[in-house]
Amino acid sequence: MTTRIIGQYDDGVTFGQRRVLLVWNRLILPGGGSIVLERLPGADASGYAGLEDGVDYHWWDLMKAAGLSTLLAVGTELATSDENRLIRAIRDGAQDTVNQAGQQIVQRQLQVAPTLTIRPGFPVRIIVTRDLVFKPTGG
Structure with a gap:
């Protein structure tokens, strides 16, 4: 023993x-x-x-979150130049909301502690x- x-x-x-x-x-x-x-x-x-x-910093998950945030931001930037004021206002409001959501996704992923x-x-x-x-x- x-x-x-x-x-x-x-x-x-x-x-x-x-x-x-x-x-x-x-x-x-x-x-x-x-x-x-x-x-x-x-x-x-x-x-x-x-x-x-062993240390896992979850870099792949952070890259996925950053990629999603980028795709959301690019999607809201695409618009035609001849849109009327109402559509432009809606697009601008949606752009801000989607941009904030993307930033929050990345911030949340940055808060994930490494796995030891x-x-x-x-x-x-x-x-x-x-x-x-x-x-x-x-x-």
């Missing part, structure tokens, strides 16, 4: 973030005992805080920032 460790990660990922931040809460020892770790920081094999592995993925078995470290007291084992 091996020692298990319980921790948690910060799911508040922001745009541009590449590392998953994590803390360790408890060690469960082979004999059934446990040690409270009180949120000791997790680090990668080099000692840097958090873990960096850590593969199973990825090397991880516990940065011990305080004394840990282990009870002697019988043996």
Whole structure:
């Protein structure tokens, strides 16, 4: 039987973030005992805080949103030069609305946080920032 460790990660990922931040809460020892770790920081094999592995910034979705916004803007710009004032007013109003909708689609896509993925078995470290007291084992 091996020692298990319980921790948690910060799911508040922001745009541009590449590392998953994590803390360790408890060690469960082979004999059934446990040690409270009180949120000791997790680090990668080099000692840097958090873990960096797979990052998906969703660029393809952003490009699709920008393309849709461009198509909407181009569509509202197409008009004949001999249209009357009522049709021109309707077109101008629709153009503003469609342009704003396209901008909102792009802005919404810019707010999507990247997806950070850590593969199973990825090397991880516990940065011990305080004394840990282990009870002697019988043996």
